[in-house]
Every structure is written in structure tokens, then in C-alpha cells.
Amino acid sequence: MYTTAVLIFGIGFTYASAPLYRIFCQTTGFSGTPMTGTSTINPNRLVPSKNSRRIKVTFNADTSRALNWSFTPQQREVCVLPGETSLAFYTAKNESNKDIIGMATYNVTPSKVAPYFNKIQCFCFEEQMLGAGEQIDMPVFFFIDPEIENDPLMKDVDTVTLSYTFFKAKYDDNGTLIPIPA
Amino acid sequence: MSFGRTPNISTFNSTPPDRGSFPLDHEGECKQLVKEYLQCLKDNLGNNGNCRHLSKAYLKCRMNKGLMVPDEMKNLGFHDEETNDNKDK
Numbered sequence: 200m201y202t203t204a205v206l207i208f209g210i211g212f213t214y215a216s217a218p219l220y221r222i223f224c225q226t227t228g229f230s231g232t233p234m235t236g237t238s239t240i241n242p243n244r245l246v247p248s249k250n251s252r253r254i255k256v257t258f259n260a261d262t263s264r265a266l267n268w269s270f271t272p273q274q275r276e277v278c279v280l281p282g283e284t285s286l287a288f289y290t291a292k293n294e295s296n297k298d299i300i301g302m303a304t305y306n307v308t309p310s311k312v313a314p315y316f317n318k319i320q321c322f323c324f325e326e327q328m329l330g331a332g333e334q335i336d337m338p339v340f341f342f343i344d345p346e347i348e349n350d351p352l353m354k355d356v357d358t359v360t361l362s363y364t365f366f367k368a369k370y371d372d373n374g375t376l377i378p379i380p381a
Numbered sequence: 382m383s384f385g386r387t388p389n390i391s392t393f394n395s396t397p398p399d400r401g402s403f404p405l406d407h408e409g410e411c412k413q414l415v416k417e418y419l420q421c422l423k424d425n426l427g428n429n430g431n432c433r434h435l436s437k438a439y440l441k442c443r444m445n446k447g448l449m450v451p452d453e454m455k456n457l458g459f460h461d462e463e464t465n466d467n468k469d470k
Contacts, residue, residue, distance in 0.1 A: 246458075
């Protein structure tokens with residue numbers, strides 16, 4: 200009886216661990232998962248901290264093999280002060296002759312910066328439809344939290360890399376947008 | 382939830398960025414400002430501080446064309462740094 204209970208608990212826990220891990224990552228920014236705010240950002244956090252060093256943000260762009268888009272960052276780097284909001288652009292072009300839906304995810308390295316890297320607005324996690332042959336500029340509006348200055352573990356952070364990956368997506372039978380693996 | 386999917390692809394409803402996703406500028410209505418901003422970044426070796434007025438102009442353009450929910454500039458981090466701008470929006 201006792202063994203059965205333990206067994207059931209064990210199996211239950213194993214099934215729960217995947218979604219739990221995902222929730223954990225998104226809440227704590229563990230392992231580079233970017234933190235996305237659940238409340239509107241207080242404008243007082245958006246003040247550039249004048250006496251800090253500028254942090255260099257570089258950009259990376261990838262697409263899944265299934266997606267026939269060319270996708271590139273439009274600037275090599277942007278140097279920002281903590282608290283200073285900044286704009287960056289990517290360009291995506293649908294190289295095929297069909298309309299395609301893409302969906303982007305992003306990641307920030309080094310992983311420890313993820314809790315401080317805030318996206319105000321970008322083009323990720325929602326579907327983006329490009330017509331055949333269409334080319335579009337995709338902006339990212341972000342800032343680095345000025346609290347980064349108070350964290351001794353962040354003292355050696357000079358460069359942050361923002362990586363976007365575009366996947367091909369489609370609607371499944373339930374009407375949920377899902378990525379199509381390569 | 383299903384398993385056996387490639388890791389890192391999440392169909393979980395990820396919380397979007399604070400203001401969600403930018404609508405795509407299919408008509409290229411603000412494209413000129415994009416070009417100006419990128420040129421400014423090139424000229425300033427990526428220093429964001431000198432190009433913020435162009436970021437602000439770009440976001441204003443988006444708001445005017447219905448490509449962004451209108452909001453006050455200070456909520457987007459543009460406090461009156463430039464002496465000309467006293468009343469934003």
C-alpha cells in the first residue's frame with residue numbers, strides 16, 4: 200500500500216516536473232530565460248543611470264531549417280546605459296513563394312543577465328506572418344534594469360548577447376499556434 | 382503538455398514582453414526613421430545615448446500610424462532629456 204503510494208507520487212512528480220521547470224525558468228530567469236514583466240514597468244526604472252559604464256548589447260539571429268526566411272540583425276551592437284531604453288532592429292525576408300507564419304523566441308547570454316534584461320516590446324512569441332517575398336523590419340525595444348549596478352555578480356558584465364530564433368509555425372487542430380520542428 | 386518535442390520550444394503560454402508584440406509594419410510606413418536611426422548608430426559606433434531622439438521619433442511614428450498603443454514618452458523611458466521637449470505626447 201505504502202509502496203504504491205510512493206510509486207504514484209513518483210510518477211506524478213516526474214510528469215509534473217517538465218511544466219514546473221518551465222514555470223520555474225520563466226519566473227526566475229534561470230539559465231538565460233529572459234524575464235518578462237507581468238506588470239507594467241514603473242517609469243522610474245527607466246532612467247539612465249548616468250555614472251555607469253555602457254554595456255554593449257550584441258545581436259544574434261537564427262532560423263530553423265524548416266523556415267525559408269532570411270533573418271538578420273540590422274546593427275552589430277548597441278551600447279546602452281542601465282536604465283536607458285533602446286531600440287534595435289532585425290530584418291526578416293520570406294524567401295519562398297508562399298505566405299508563411301513564423302514565431303520567434305529569444306534568449307539572453309550570459310544567463311545571469313537575464314533577470315536584468317527587460318523587453319518592453321518586441322516581436323516574439325506571437326505569430327508573425329510574412330507574405331511571399333516580403334521583407335520587414337522588426338523592432339525590439341528593451342532596457343537593462345539599473346539594479347544591475349547594485350549586483351556585485353554583474354560587475355564583470357560588459358557584453359550581453361540577445362539571440363532570436365525564428366521557427367516556422369502553424370495552427371494545430373485546437374487552434375493553438377505551434378512551432379514546426381526542423 | 383506533450384513530451385518528446387524538441388527542447389526549448391515552448392507551446393506554453395509564455396508571458397509576452399511587457400507591452401506585447403509590435404504589429405508588423407507591412408507598409409513600411411516608418412521605414413525612413415529606421416534607416417535614420419541605424420545610420421546614427423553606425424556614426425556613433427553603437428552609442429545609444431546620441432541616437433535616442435531618433436528612437437523616440439520612430440516610436441512616435443508607430444503611434445501615429447496605429448502600429449503601437451499610444452503612451453506617454455516618459456513611460457517608455459524618454460524623460461525630458463532634450464531641452465526642447467517639455468510637454469511630450
